[in-house]
Amino acid sequence: MSRVTDFREALRAGDLLAGTWVKTPHPHNVEVLALSSLDCLVLDGEHAPFDRAALDLCIMAARAGGMPVLVRPASAAHEQILSALDCGADGVVIPHIRSVAEARAAVRACHYVPGGRGYAGSSRAAAYTTLGMAGHRAAAREVIVIAQIEDAEAVDAIDEIAAVAGIDALFIGRADLTISMGAETMNDAPVVAAVERICAAGQAAGRTVGMFLGRTEDVPEWRARGASLFLLQSDQDFLLQGAARLGAAIRAR
Numbered sequence: 001m002s003r004v005t006d007f008r009e010a011l012r013a014g015d016l017l018a019g020t021w022v023k024t025p026h027p028h029n030v031e032v033l034a035l036s037s038l039d040c041l042v043l044d045g046e047h048a049p050f051d052r053a054a055l056d057l058c059i060m061a062a063r064a065g066g067m068p069v070l071v072r073p074a075s076a077a078h079e080q081i082l083s084a085l086d087c088g089a090d091g092v093v094i095p096h097i098r099s100v101a102e103a104r105a106a107v108r109a110c111h112y113v114p115g116g117r118g119y120a121g122s123s124r125a126a127a128y129t130t131l132g133m134a135g136h137r138a139a140a141r142e143v144i145v146i147a148q149i150e151d152a153e154a155v156d157a158i159d160e161i162a163a164v165a166g167i168d169a170l171f172i173g174r175a176d177l178t179i180s181m182g183a184e185t186m187n188d189a190p191v192v193a194a195v196e197r198i199c200a201a202g203q204a205a206g207r208t209v210g211m212f213l214g215r216t217e218d219v220p221e222w223r224a225r226g227a228s229l230f231l232l233q234s235d236q237d238f239l240l241q242g243a244a245r246l247g248a249a250i251r252a253r
Contacts, residue, residue: 004090007039007068008144012168014208014228019070021212021234023047025054027061029235034065042070042231045084046095052083059087060124070144076102081109082117088124091144093171098154100161103147107166110143144168146210150176155194162205169208169229172198199226 010017019040022030025048033041043050043058050058055071062069072093073080084092094106108116117140121129126136145166150173154161162170172195178186181194195211202209203226210229211222219230233241 003066004068008090008142010039011144011208011229016223017210017229019229019231020238021231022058023234023236025050025058027057030058030061030067030069031065033235034062034067038067040068040070040090042072042093043089044234045071045073045080046075052087055084056087056124059084059089063088063124070146072148076106076109078109078117081106085110085117085140085143086120086123086125091146091168093146093148095148095173096151096154096176097147097149097161098151099157100164103161103164103167106147107145107164110140110145111166112137112140146171148173149198150174150180152177152180152194155197158198158201159204162201162207167207169210170198170202171229172209172211172227174211195222196225202226
Protein backbone atom coordinates (compact mmCIF):
# COMPACT_ATOMS: atom_id res chain seq x y z
CA MET A 1 0.00 0.00 0.00
CA SER A 2 1.03 3.63 -0.46
CA ARG A 3 1.78 6.02 2.38
CA VAL A 4 -1.43 7.85 1.50
CA THR A 5 -3.53 4.69 1.81
CA ASP A 6 -1.77 3.77 5.04
CA PHE A 7 -2.38 7.26 6.42
CA ARG A 8 -6.05 7.28 5.46
CA GLU A 9 -6.66 3.91 7.08
CA ALA A 10 -4.67 4.79 10.19
CA LEU A 11 -6.53 8.10 10.56
CA ARG A 12 -9.93 6.46 10.36
CA ALA A 13 -8.81 3.71 12.75
CA GLY A 14 -7.68 6.22 15.38
CA ASP A 15 -4.02 5.21 15.26
CA LEU A 16 -1.41 7.61 16.62
CA LEU A 17 -0.34 10.01 13.85
CA ALA A 18 2.01 13.00 13.79
CA GLY A 19 2.13 15.77 11.23
CA THR A 20 3.15 19.39 10.89
CA TRP A 21 1.94 22.61 9.33
CA VAL A 22 3.53 24.03 6.22
CA LYS A 23 3.41 27.82 6.39
CA THR A 24 5.82 28.66 3.57
CA PRO A 25 4.20 28.54 0.10
CA HIS A 26 7.14 26.96 -1.69
CA PRO A 27 7.46 23.38 -2.95
CA HIS A 28 11.05 22.99 -1.75
CA ASN A 29 9.96 22.94 1.89
CA VAL A 30 7.36 20.30 1.09
CA GLU A 31 9.84 18.30 -0.95
CA VAL A 32 12.27 18.23 1.98
CA LEU A 33 9.62 17.36 4.56
CA ALA A 34 8.36 14.55 2.34
CA LEU A 35 11.66 12.82 3.15
CA SER A 36 10.82 12.83 6.87
CA SER A 37 9.10 10.17 8.96
CA LEU A 38 6.09 12.39 9.63
CA ASP A 39 2.71 10.90 8.78
CA CYS A 40 1.32 13.93 6.96
CA LEU A 41 1.75 17.58 6.07
CA VAL A 42 -0.96 20.23 6.27
CA LEU A 43 -0.67 23.24 3.96
CA ASP A 44 -2.08 26.21 5.87
CA GLY A 45 -4.14 28.10 3.33
CA GLU A 46 -6.01 29.89 6.09
CA HIS A 47 -3.16 31.69 7.84
CA ALA A 48 -0.30 31.52 5.33
CA PRO A 49 -0.08 33.19 1.88
CA PHE A 50 -0.98 30.25 -0.36
CA ASP A 51 -2.56 31.19 -3.67
CA ARG A 52 -3.76 28.46 -6.03
CA ALA A 53 -0.47 28.32 -7.93
CA ALA A 54 1.54 27.83 -4.73
CA LEU A 55 -0.95 25.26 -3.49
CA ASP A 56 -0.67 23.40 -6.77
CA LEU A 57 3.13 23.24 -6.66
CA CYS A 58 3.27 22.22 -2.99
CA ILE A 59 0.73 19.46 -3.47
CA MET A 60 2.66 18.26 -6.51
CA ALA A 61 5.84 18.13 -4.40
CA ALA A 62 4.11 16.15 -1.66
CA ARG A 63 2.65 13.68 -4.12
CA ALA A 64 6.01 13.27 -5.85
CA GLY A 65 7.52 12.37 -2.48
CA GLY A 66 4.65 10.07 -1.56
CA MET A 67 3.79 12.21 1.47
CA PRO A 68 0.11 12.43 2.50
CA VAL A 69 -0.94 16.05 2.18
CA LEU A 70 -3.95 17.88 3.56
CA VAL A 71 -4.97 21.48 3.03
CA ARG A 72 -6.58 23.86 5.47
CA PRO A 73 -8.38 26.20 3.05
CA ALA A 74 -8.99 29.85 3.75
CA SER A 75 -12.62 29.09 4.55
CA ALA A 76 -15.31 26.46 4.15
CA ALA A 77 -16.43 28.02 0.86
CA HIS A 78 -16.98 25.47 -1.90
CA GLU A 79 -14.49 27.12 -4.23
CA GLN A 80 -11.76 26.96 -1.58
CA ILE A 81 -12.32 23.26 -0.99
CA LEU A 82 -12.60 22.60 -4.72
CA SER A 83 -9.25 24.26 -5.39
CA ALA A 84 -7.44 22.10 -2.84
CA LEU A 85 -9.02 18.85 -3.97
CA ASP A 86 -8.64 19.45 -7.71
CA CYS A 87 -4.94 20.16 -7.13
CA GLY A 88 -4.72 16.68 -5.65
CA ALA A 89 -4.84 17.11 -1.87
CA ASP A 90 -5.69 13.91 -0.02
CA GLY A 91 -8.11 15.79 2.17
CA VAL A 92 -9.04 19.06 3.81
CA VAL A 93 -9.09 20.48 7.34
CA ILE A 94 -12.07 22.80 7.09
CA PRO A 95 -11.95 25.77 9.48
CA HIS A 96 -14.73 27.12 11.68
CA ILE A 97 -17.35 24.40 11.44
CA ARG A 98 -19.93 25.69 13.90
CA SER A 99 -23.09 23.70 13.25
CA VAL A 100 -24.55 20.51 11.80
CA ALA A 101 -25.62 22.46 8.71
CA GLU A 102 -22.06 23.69 8.13
CA ALA A 103 -20.66 20.21 8.70
CA ARG A 104 -23.05 18.71 6.16
CA ALA A 105 -22.28 21.46 3.65
CA ALA A 106 -18.55 20.81 4.07
CA VAL A 107 -18.99 17.10 3.40
CA ARG A 108 -21.05 17.85 0.28
CA ALA A 109 -18.39 20.24 -1.00
CA CYS A 110 -15.84 17.41 -0.87
CA HIS A 111 -17.84 14.88 -2.88
CA TYR A 112 -19.53 14.46 -6.24
CA VAL A 113 -23.11 14.63 -5.05
CA PRO A 114 -25.99 16.97 -5.96
CA GLY A 115 -25.09 20.44 -4.75
CA GLY A 116 -21.54 19.34 -3.97
CA ARG A 117 -18.12 19.39 -5.57
CA GLY A 118 -17.95 20.67 -9.13
CA TYR A 119 -16.65 18.04 -11.52
CA ALA A 120 -13.52 18.38 -13.63
CA GLY A 121 -11.90 15.45 -15.37
CA SER A 122 -8.75 17.31 -16.38
CA SER A 123 -7.34 18.04 -12.91
CA ARG A 124 -4.39 16.42 -11.18
CA ALA A 125 -6.87 14.68 -8.88
CA ALA A 126 -8.41 13.09 -11.97
CA ALA A 127 -4.96 12.11 -13.29
CA TYR A 128 -5.38 14.58 -16.14
CA THR A 129 -8.37 12.78 -17.77
CA THR A 130 -6.79 9.30 -17.52
CA LEU A 131 -9.03 8.09 -14.69
CA GLY A 132 -12.25 8.75 -16.55
CA MET A 133 -15.40 9.89 -14.78
CA ALA A 134 -16.14 6.60 -13.05
CA GLY A 135 -12.57 6.17 -11.85
CA HIS A 136 -12.24 9.72 -10.60
CA ARG A 137 -15.56 9.63 -8.79
CA ALA A 138 -14.56 6.39 -7.10
CA ALA A 139 -11.20 7.83 -6.01
CA ALA A 140 -12.87 11.01 -4.76
CA ARG A 141 -14.96 9.00 -2.31
CA GLU A 142 -11.74 8.47 -0.33
CA VAL A 143 -11.14 12.19 0.28
CA ILE A 144 -10.43 12.86 3.96
CA VAL A 145 -12.83 15.38 5.53
CA ILE A 146 -11.76 16.94 8.82
CA ALA A 147 -13.98 19.47 10.58
CA GLN A 148 -12.08 22.04 12.62
CA ILE A 149 -13.85 22.82 15.89
CA GLU A 150 -12.77 26.22 17.20
CA ASP A 151 -15.89 28.15 18.21
CA ALA A 152 -17.97 28.14 21.37
CA GLU A 153 -21.17 27.43 19.42
CA ALA A 154 -19.51 24.38 17.86
CA VAL A 155 -18.82 22.97 21.31
CA ASP A 156 -22.51 23.42 22.17
CA ALA A 157 -23.44 21.36 19.10
CA ILE A 158 -20.48 18.97 19.17
CA ASP A 159 -22.42 15.72 19.63
CA GLU A 160 -24.54 16.46 16.56
CA ILE A 161 -21.56 17.66 14.48
CA ALA A 162 -19.55 14.55 15.35
CA ALA A 163 -22.42 12.36 14.16
CA VAL A 164 -22.57 13.89 10.66
CA ALA A 165 -21.94 11.19 8.07
CA GLY A 166 -18.81 11.80 6.02
CA ILE A 167 -16.82 13.57 8.72
CA ASP A 168 -13.65 11.55 9.22
CA ALA A 169 -12.20 13.55 12.09
CA LEU A 170 -12.66 16.51 14.37
CA PHE A 171 -9.70 18.84 14.71
CA ILE A 172 -9.58 21.11 17.74
CA GLY A 173 -8.46 24.68 17.07
CA ARG A 174 -7.63 25.56 20.65
CA ALA A 175 -6.33 29.09 20.06
CA ASP A 176 -9.46 30.34 18.31
CA LEU A 177 -11.57 28.38 20.79
CA THR A 178 -9.87 30.29 23.60
CA ILE A 179 -10.74 33.60 21.96
CA SER A 180 -14.28 32.52 21.13
CA MET A 181 -14.88 31.56 24.75
CA GLY A 182 -13.50 34.86 26.03
CA ALA A 183 -10.74 33.08 27.94
CA GLU A 184 -7.29 34.47 28.64
CA THR A 185 -5.14 31.44 27.85
CA MET A 186 -5.46 28.06 26.19
CA ASN A 187 -4.97 26.45 29.62
CA ASP A 188 -7.92 28.17 31.29
CA ALA A 189 -10.22 25.62 32.89
CA PRO A 190 -13.24 26.30 30.61
CA VAL A 191 -11.07 25.83 27.51
CA VAL A 192 -9.58 22.58 28.77
CA ALA A 193 -13.08 21.37 29.64
CA ALA A 194 -14.27 22.22 26.13
CA VAL A 195 -11.36 20.31 24.58
CA GLU A 196 -12.18 17.33 26.78
CA ARG A 197 -15.81 17.53 25.71
CA ILE A 198 -14.85 17.50 22.02
CA CYS A 199 -12.62 14.48 22.58
CA ALA A 200 -15.45 12.66 24.35
CA ALA A 201 -17.93 13.48 21.58
CA GLY A 202 -15.52 12.22 18.96
CA GLN A 203 -15.04 8.97 20.81
CA ALA A 204 -18.78 8.50 21.31
CA ALA A 205 -19.42 9.01 17.57
CA GLY A 206 -16.48 6.87 16.47
CA ARG A 207 -14.68 9.87 15.00
CA THR A 208 -10.96 10.49 15.11
CA VAL A 209 -9.95 13.57 17.09
CA GLY A 210 -6.92 15.70 16.26
CA MET A 211 -5.35 18.81 17.70
CA PHE A 212 -2.39 21.14 17.53
CA LEU A 213 -0.02 20.92 20.47
CA GLY A 214 2.84 23.22 21.28
CA ARG A 215 4.78 20.55 23.18
CA THR A 216 5.43 16.90 22.41
CA GLU A 217 5.29 16.19 26.15
CA ASP A 218 1.53 16.83 26.07
CA VAL A 219 0.81 14.08 23.53
CA PRO A 220 0.39 11.24 26.08
CA GLU A 221 -2.11 13.26 28.12
CA TRP A 222 -4.39 13.95 25.17
CA ARG A 223 -3.83 10.52 23.65
CA ALA A 224 -5.26 9.12 26.88
CA ARG A 225 -8.31 11.35 26.39
CA GLY A 226 -8.94 9.97 22.92
CA ALA A 227 -7.04 12.21 20.51
CA SER A 228 -4.86 10.47 17.94
CA LEU A 229 -3.87 13.00 15.25
CA PHE A 230 -1.33 15.54 16.47
CA LEU A 231 0.02 18.45 14.45
CA LEU A 232 3.11 19.93 16.02
CA GLN A 233 5.20 22.90 14.97
CA SER A 234 5.69 23.98 11.34
CA ASP A 235 8.34 24.28 8.67
CA GLN A 236 9.09 27.78 9.98
CA ASP A 237 9.54 26.46 13.52
CA PHE A 238 12.08 23.94 12.23
CA LEU A 239 14.07 26.72 10.56
CA LEU A 240 14.05 28.91 13.64
CA GLN A 241 14.89 26.13 16.07
CA GLY A 242 17.65 24.72 13.89
CA ALA A 243 19.20 28.15 13.50
CA ALA A 244 18.92 28.81 17.23
CA ARG A 245 20.62 25.52 18.07
CA LEU A 246 23.43 26.25 15.63
CA GLY A 247 23.99 29.75 17.02
CA ALA A 248 23.99 28.47 20.60
CA ALA A 249 26.42 25.68 19.74
CA ILE A 250 28.87 28.09 18.13
CA ARG A 251 28.71 30.59 20.99
CA ALA A 252 29.25 27.78 23.51
CA ARG A 253 32.70 26.98 22.05
